[in-house]
Amino acid sequence: MKQLLKSVVIPLCPSANQYWRSMPMIKKGGTFPMYIKSFKDLMMNIRAMTFPSDDAKNYIKYLTELSLVNRWKYFSDKKLRVDMMVCPRDRRVIDAHNYSKVLLDAMQTAGMFIDDNQVVELTVVLGPIVKGGNIIVDMWEIDHAPDLHPLWLASGIVSQAQPVAMKLDLEP
16 A cells, blocks of 8 residues: 555535535526416426535635645546544534545545545544644555455355345325
């Protein structure tokens, strides 16, 4: 295993709940608003446009500049392992996993690796409270398949994995 990033401290990114924004838009080729006569017409001609928030754009720009200055570019298609410790800015309850996808997307956009599907091992832990908040990141290049949990292997559950079928009885 070759370590690519070692305990890099990055400012806390927006959470997944703050990353995306939506705005209603008229569909391309849709009816001009003055000709919409009913709620059904309105719903048939409007779609939600989803885009990154201003906070997300600023964070990606900052991370891109940070990766350029520190030469954190990785141009290989090998698999990666990423460990991150999310240190919140205050005592509010947070979901540490909400920061992982946002950070991985921002790292990909910043050119720190080719595609976030290279990350085959991901560990996210909640760290201590730090003024301003930050994320501590370690990243390794791995040349083996991720290790499976020993109990999964011993029980044979991996080779016998079947989706769980559920029957919902919604009638009273």
